[in-house]
Each structure stands twice: as structure tokens, then as C-alpha cells.
Amino acid sequence: MLEGGKISSRQAIFLMVSMVLPTAFLFMAAAIAHLAKQDGWISLLLAVFAALLIAWLVVNLSLRFPGQTIFQFAEVILGRWPGKVVAFLYIWWLIHMNAEILRQFGSFMVSAFMPETPIIVFEILVTVIAAYAVRNGLEVFTRVNEILLPIILAMVFIVNILLVPELNLKRLLPVYIDNGAVPIIKGAIMPSVWFGEIVVMAVLIPYLNKAKEAYRVAASATLITGSILIFSYVNSMALYGPEAADGWIFPSLNKVRIVNIANFLERLEALIMFVWVAGGMVKISIFYWAAVLGSAQWLELKDYKPLVLPVGVIILALSIMAHESILGLYTFLATSALPFWIVFQACIPLLLLIAAMLRGPRKTRH
Amino acid sequence: MRFIKFIRRGMSGRRKSDSGQQDNGSKNQKKENLTANQEPRNQDLSSDLQTNLRQIRAILSECSDVIYREFDFAQDERIKLALVYLDGMVDKTRVSDQIMHSLMLDAPLVEQGEEFTRTRVFAIIKKRLLPIQQIEETNNLDQVIDAVLAGDAVLLVDGCACAVINDAKGWESRSIEESQTELVVRGPREAFVETLRVNTSLIRRKIKNPNLKIEAMKLGQITKTDIAIVYIKGIVNEQVVTEVKERLNRINIDSILETGYIEELVEDNPLSPFCTVLHTERPDKVAAQLLEGRVAILVDGTPYVLTVPLLFVEAIQSPEDYYERPMFSSVMRLLRWFSMIISLLAPSLYIAIITFHHEMLPTALLLSLAAQRETVPFPAFVETFMMEFVFEILREAGIRLPRQVGQAVSIVGALVIGQAAVQAGLVAAGTVILVALTGIASFTFCYYASTSIRLLRFPIMVLAGTLGLYGVICGVLAILVHLATLRSFGVPYLSPLAPLNTDGLKDVAVRMPWWTMLRRPRLVGMANPQRVARGLKPAPPPTRGKR
């Protein structure tokens, strides 16, 4: 096997939570608030449900081909060349996705903290660290994440707790009546697509210690992420009300700026920056690893390490040229990206699953 | 069980590559000869005493400390004997009282009319006339030379192609003293010394168990230093022992003068700034490490002992933690973690906040800092970097200095650099406070970790000076990733934090009471995990009726 590492179920849950949480935590609230207002938490609940379906789909598909990643079993299902095409699409999607994440990362750093620094500086530094982690294998960034995630969660939790005195739960009212079903459902699309990143499980499952627990891993990761995001969303709504939250790009950051304890701990942006850089690094590492591993499997190489740095260069270059400005990024994320990602997260896996079921018991060809 | 796999994988992978290297090496050059003499001798002793002595004299020519003592055998004066030993390396009373006295002076043995024949004389000397604890017989000239050089007294008998090596080692050595580098308030005070045997005895005295194994080997082609590999069979992971032996056997070097030589030659990651092999001079610490399932490597000639595998969290564990009350120890541990963070990050956070993010400080603090910095002609980065640099100079001088002038340096350091620089307006008072705090914080945890942290502080300061907080966070993440790649003899360096082991957390940020730490650290002592019986929590006896 290309990747020698194996990770435990707990480590996998940690990874999957880190994979979805950091970007979602910062970027999602505004988009949901735009559509579903104070009922955004219902959208999030719907999204969690949708994500569970995606997770079930992907895990079910993967478990039919033990020890194989999606890049390999696509060939088993569809035959050599069509399979290669599907695998290539997935590699492209992962690289593209990673470029977008990197762009989000850099955009946030630039617009929230250091507007005079060119975005490439932030992107290069984090890519180099991620490359170092990926080059050392799955186990290494899994372990890094095992240390970082509890710290990140603690910080998110602390920030939200510190705001409790400022909350006004009346801002969450009225529930449902003034919105109706359509905005809520539309508001659920974006978060479900972000949760749908769980599709990376199709690459990760062969490297689980106990592949049987994959369902549990995917489900608990989705539920944990979902509950944290709902908690944070409700908190934002109760703090600002829907109108204000809609107006900001990063409500979570503005939240932190409100915190003021005893006139000393005033601006805890450093916490958010840590959450964002650490979480972003892990998230980038996961997609980066999946992309590199996929490329190596697609080309049937013996080792994926030589590809790490070149793929990193491609990701960096793509992320720089993908958008003119943060506005372009934001429109893309809120519009075209959604159906594009749904294709890769739900449609292709669904087709693959149907094809695999039709093919029947020929699942152990390798 | 999956953790066992972790270890196995780490090791087998390494072993493969290692043996591969060895194969390559042996093909090209068969165990390079690094000794001083060009050709290896391999000569036997002759039966003529004078020939033997001549040969020994030839080899040990110009060695003024060798003593050749020729004398006649008391039992039969026709038999000539000779004793060869090094002056200063042998215990003189032992040589004169127990060897020479009995051979030269004691009354003839009454042997029921039997004669001292030349053929039997050797056996009789060995069996009955050497009242000394340990003797060894040899017929090899090299072995005789090695024994003489190691401090043994060698007895040659005319007419026999054999020699008796008498253990008479006894040289001047430092007595056991209090540890100088690892101090505790409560706990044993003794420290290792430079003599290997004394050191093994210090360990044996703490662990009186037949399973405490002390394996000997010699390393260093010229120095021929004695090495001991110590472990407790039944607790230790056998694979780690074989791994240690394999790595030690691969060493081919002219000299081993300190454990540092070995440390550098057996490390998993030689290019890392972090230590992956522990060195300590406290016998109680080594004993505790052995009891957790680790392997110790002792080297003759140094009071420092190596133990493997080492985990990152041991940097903040002091032996005293286990002797003091757990609640207090836990608080001290948290304090040490905090100090570690201060010592790594305080200067860089200061630089980042002063240069890039003033708005993160409360207004009052910001104003006071700004007032202090008004006269300072340097940017915060240069100022802090300079002061850290000066502090490191002072610290290094403090270590190297002769004791008598130590006072002078501390006066100069404290007064000139601290007070005068602030008064002259070259440095802000805040910076001095910060640098002092950073320096002092780095003494709270183990010395070997503080060296790595001191080293890494400077690149992070550079990152802080160029990219602000983002640079600091990236630096920390890079260090974390690096720590996650490290392994010490197959054990992930960050365990039990990552891979997370909740049982192991009892001994990381806090120190739980002994009656809760039922198991040895996983991955290290998993061959025999249980160490404390269940249900030992003490409680007052149930009261029986009224008092």
C-alpha cells in the first residue's frame, strides 16, 4: 500500500471534524443568515440530516471494496478507462477544492488581520507546513490534529461562553412563521454541501484500523460538527439578530471583538486567528493528502511522497489565479460551487453505488 | 493492541533500512579498523616466562606506568612468577596482601607427600593460592594486554602458556555526591559517579530483583569503554532491547567519552532540535524509568545515564512530582507547562503585538509600554532579539566561568545590562522584564528540553518580526508537526497526547495519586501493564460503634 499509516476510529472522527469545522465556522453563518434568518438552525439541522445521508452513501460504497480508495474502486466498478476518468475527476476536484480552501484561508487572513500583506505570503507559509505534514504521512497530521482539535474546540467554546451575558434569546423568535419552508430549505443547501466534504471518507476508510466502524466515524463526525455549528449559529443570532449577521462576512470574528472581560481581556482575535490557522492547516493537509494519494494511485506509483511538493505548487498557483478578489471568491462559494460540489459529493457516489449494486458480487476482483 | 502495531511498524521499517545499510557497508569495507595499531595481533602466550615478558614489554613500551614484578614461588623456589599491572589503576593493598603475600610468603602447603610438578602448579595457584574474588584464565596475549590496561593484575607462571587475570581494579574516583544538575527538595539526593560498577550498584540497590538485567559490552576501538545495558525483564518491551543492542552494535567509533557520543549515534532523528534520548544523573529517575519499561544505557567514565524511549511529556516531569503530594505536584506541572510556553513564545508574542497588533492590548497597558519605548532607538524586534542574545551570553558565561569570578558576572549582568541599559534609554524596562522572565521560565523544566526551546525561540522571533501573530502561530504549528513526526525507539514522541491515550493523561498535565495510576505508560511498558493493585485508595477504618 502507498500509505503505510493506520489510524484509529477516534483519530478519524477528529480528522473529519477538523476537516469541516474551521471553514464552516467562519464562512457559513453569514450565508445561512442571508437566506434563513433566525431559523438558520433549522437549516443546519436539515443539513446535518443531508450530510448523514451522504456519509451513509459514501461509507456504504467504500465498504464494498475493502482496502481500496475511491480512485481504485472506481476502476473496479466501471472498468479501467471510465474508472480512470472518474478517478481523475475526483483528483481534480480535490485539488480544486484545496485551492479554494487555501484561498479562503488567505482571504480571511488578509481581510481580517493584515490587509497590507499580499495573500500569497499567508498561503505559501501554510502550504509549506501542510506539505511537511503530508510528506510525513497520514499518521503525522492525524496526530497533530489530535492535539489541535481539542484546543480549537475549547477556544470556540470559550468564546461562545464569554458572550453569554450579551445574548438575547428573543432574537431567535419568531420560529418558522415569517420565513416559511423555502428559504429554510435553500439555506440548508450550503451547509449540507460543506458537511458533504465528509465524502473524503472514501479515501480514508482503507486506512482505518477498524473499517467496520466507518459508519460510526462518519456519523459521529457529522453530528459533532453539526452540533457545534448549531450552537455557534444560535449564539450569533441571539447576539446580533438576523439583519446584522447577514451584513458581515465573518460574524464569528465580530463576535470575538465584542468580548470584554474586566477591561483586560479585550480583543481575543488572537484566539480566532489560532483556530483559523490551526484548523485551516489541518483541513488543507487532509485534502492535500487525499489529492496526492489519489494522483499516486491513479498513476500506479510506488510512493506518493515525490508528488507532495509539485501538487502543492499547483494548488498554490490555482488558488492565486482562481479569483480576482474576496468578492469573487464569495460569490463563487455561494453560487456555482454548490452544484459543482454536490455533483462530486452526492451524484457520482450515488451513480457508483448503483453501478456497484448492479454489478453485484464481483466486488473482490483485486 | 493497535498501539503495539504502531511500535512494531515503526521499528520493523527502520530495522529493514538499517540492515540494508549494514549490508552495503559490509560489502564495501568490512568493519573499518579504527584502532591505533595497523594490524590486529592475535598471538598466544608462550610457555617461557621471559619470552612472554619480552613480548608484553614490546607492546607496552614507553608506558611508564606499567609495573613488572618478578618473584619466586614460595612453595617451590624453582618456579618463577611475574605480576604485571598498571600503577594507579590497581588497588595496591589488594595486590600486595591477596596476591603477592600468598604467593611469596605463605608457608608451603602440606600436600600429603605430593610434589609441586610444573604441570600442576598452575591449577594449584588458581584453586588455592589466590584469595581474591574474581580471577580468569587466558592463553591469549591480547587478552592479557587488555586486562592490564583495564586495571587488572596479570600473573604469569614460568612453564605455562597461561596467565591468570586477577581482578584488582581500584582507582581514585569521586565519591557519591548530591546531584548538581537535577535538584529536588524531597527525594534521594545521591547522583551517579564516573565509575560504571558504582553506578550499576546504585540502580541494583533500588531494584533488588533478579529480573534486573545488566548486560555488558565494550565500545570504542581505541578507548574500549565499558557499556552496560540495563532493563527489567518482564516489564521491558523485548523489541526495544533488541533494537537498542542492534543500534549499539552498529556503532564503530574510536572513542566513547560520554553518553552524548552514544546518544547521537543511536537517535531516531539525528537532525531534530529535540532530544529523543533522555540523559540523567539521578539513580532514582533511572530506576523509575526502568520500572516503567524503559532501557538504560550506562557508560563508564560519565555520571550521565541514557534511557530510551523518551516521550516529549517527560520534559516537564520531575522525579519530585512522584514524591510530593499529588495536588501540589499537579499544580507545579501546570506551572511548568505554562513556563515552557512562556519560554518559547513570550518574546515573539511581545514582538508581534508591539509591532503589528497593538489594539489587542488594553489601552492602559499599551500607553505605559509606549511611554517606555519612546526613547528606545530600535524596533521591538531588534531590541528583544538583542536582549535575548545578551541573556544567552550571560547564561553561557555563567556556566563556563571559574567559580571565583562568577560573582562579577552576575553583578555586571544584573546592573550594567539591566539597569544601566534601561536608564540610558537603550532598552525598554518592559523588554528587560520579559527577557528575564523568559530566561527564568526555561529553568523550570528539564534541562534537555530547555536547550531545544531556547534554540527554537529565535526563529519564532524572526517569524514574529516579519509576519506578526500569523508567523508565531505558523512557527508553533511547524514545531508541532515536527514533534508529531518524531519517534523515540519506535514510540511516537508525542504519546500519550497523540496518539491519545486517556489512561496516560493521568501523568501529563497533572500527576494523579499513585492509587489511580494503575498502569504503566502505554507503548512503553505494555509488555506488563499493571503496576498498582486496584482499590488502594486509603480510607479511615470504619468506626465501630461509639468511641
Place this chain on the structure above:
Amino acid sequence: MSKLPIWLKDMLALTLKRELASFMIALVLLAFAFIIWLEAPGLVKKKMWRELAAFSVFLIIGMALTIPQVYGIRPFEPNAPIETLFKPLAELLKKP
């Protein structure tokens, strides 16, 4: 809300201008040389030709994407095809 040290700001401002593109190009090429130095010798030594070929192809793609950008040219719009394909569908979803 924050400012870079002046020397760094100046350098970045200059490098971002076209006149100093040659300086940037040198940096980029240096980075590529570093990557090659890091990976290629090991691959040659281990005779992993297939890996070496894959490495080179990926690196050439990377160069093709990077070097034009130093001169301020975007080689292509990676998101353009996606947007033409999915925009209509997306517009439907976006309206509240």
C-alpha cells in the same frame, strides 16, 4: 489594522511591480530548484523512474501555472467552465 515593517513593505511593493518581476522569477525558480534538489536525487538513486516522470510532469504543470502569474498573466480561468456549467442552477438556489 496592522502594518508591516517598512523594509518588508517596500520590498513587497517593489516585487509586485512588473519591473522587479525578474527578481520574483528568480525567487520562483529558486523554489523550483529547491524542490528538485529535495526530491530528484533520491528518486534517481532508488531507480524509481515512473515516480520521477510523474514528479516532473506535475512540476512542469506547476511551473506553467506559476511563471505566467509572476508577469501578471492568468494562464486560464480555472473556474470559468464550472461557472458556465453551474451558474443557472446556482442562481435558482441563491434567491431567498
